[in-house]
Amino acid sequence: METPEPPATPPRPWNRPAPAPVTPPPSHGPGAGTGMVGHLSLVISKRLLWVGGAAYPLENIVRVYTFVLRPRRADAVRTFLKRVALTLLALLGILFFSFLADAFGNGEGVGGFTAFLFQLSLLVVAGALIWFTTDMLNVVTASSHDVLAIETNGQSTAMVSGERRYLNELVGRIATAIDEPDAELTVTVGALTISSPSNYYFGDSVNIYGGNGNTGVAK
Secondary structure: OOOOOOOOOOOOHHHOOOOOOOOOOOOOOOOOOOOOOOEEEEEEEOOEEEEOOEEEEHHHEEEEEEEEEOEOHHHHHHHHHHHHHHHHHHHHHHHHHHHHHHHHOOOHHHHHHHHHHHHHHHHHHHHHHHHHHHHHHHHHOOOOEEEEEEEEOOOOEEEEEOOHHHHHHHHHHHHHHHHOOOOOEEEEEEOOOOOOHHHEOOOOEEOOOOOOOOOOEEO
16 A cells, blocks of 8 residues: 655745846936926826826817927027116216216315216126126026926916926827826826026917018917
8 A cells, every 4th residue: 555645845935936026117207317306296087187286177288299498598698788788888878977077067076976976886887797697697507408388278388397208208198198088197297497487488489471570479
């Protein structure tokens, strides 16, 4: 009679195979290579697009696109030169007034007043030139940003930042979600932080040909 074989010994915990390694997220995330610090959640749920704390109905979205948000560097330089020219003209006017006051005035009181006025003018001009230079450098040294813009049929436009390839992928995903009633989407994007919106070019430039006096429309 054969002796039955004992049951196989279950593997010990330390003999179990190691778990499969977790695949890291892709390196082209919202802030990869952009230097962005703040982030926002971009969520599509129940026919609403949430960008941070702002909600946009999907049926009101008319365009989703990416572009490079560039500072108005040339405009900043032109504004600086105009300001300097006007300031120097004002200084020349004050000098001319001082010369006339010294030439036709009598007494030391007039000379002392014109000297004080000249010194005060120099201080004001020096302060103005420093301010003009600082204001120009803030624009000239500002960085460009890759931006995802979401326009509605009203006056609202949501803009977020990130790596260009990542934003281009989001354009397709958002456009697909607009056509799908039950679409759900949750991603992370970079928060766009700029010093002053007036220092940047936004949107498209449209040239108008024909007619009289048309110089173009900037949107």
